[in-house]
Amino acid sequence: MSFQPPLRELRDLELRQILYFMEVVRSGNNVSEAARRLNLSQPPVTQRIQSLEKFLSTDQKDNVKLFDRSNQPMELTEAGKVFCRRNPAGVVPY
Template sequence: MSLTHLQSFVAVAEEGHVGRAARRLHLSQPPLSRHILALEDELGTRLFERTSRGMRLLPAGEAFLCHARRILAEVDAAVLAVRGLGADRTDH
């Protein structure tokens, strides 16, 4: 599972639409759709219901969204912590 797949999942979940999520991530729709399909394949379950109006989270998607957001927040926190330590080392 890649961070890109998690970021793609969260964007589609929040936007409710692949096109809007693709614009938000500065991607075209086909690769974003492939990210979602790859994630669903890896998890062994569908996360979204595809509708004529967009994408709606299924119960598995609702459950996974909380975890995906937490993982991405932890990665962001780790990056900030390491950058802070790197800045401290260059100040000496």
């Protein structure tokens, strides 16, 4: 079964979440490097990605993870790859 982003109102989705996610991808899946490029510390970037994952999770049983954090460097999960290719309405050009 492939990952399908939930169809619900986007009012809870923040552009910052998408921007930070895409910057991590552009930074070779490195949160610290993405934070440096965004002129932020690492925790806010991690928190925004976690809130994006929570938004994409349809319920408590379905915990969407965009990155596999068990490896270093992190790797995009299948859901992360799909989201990267299909970021909402092409909001963030890649």
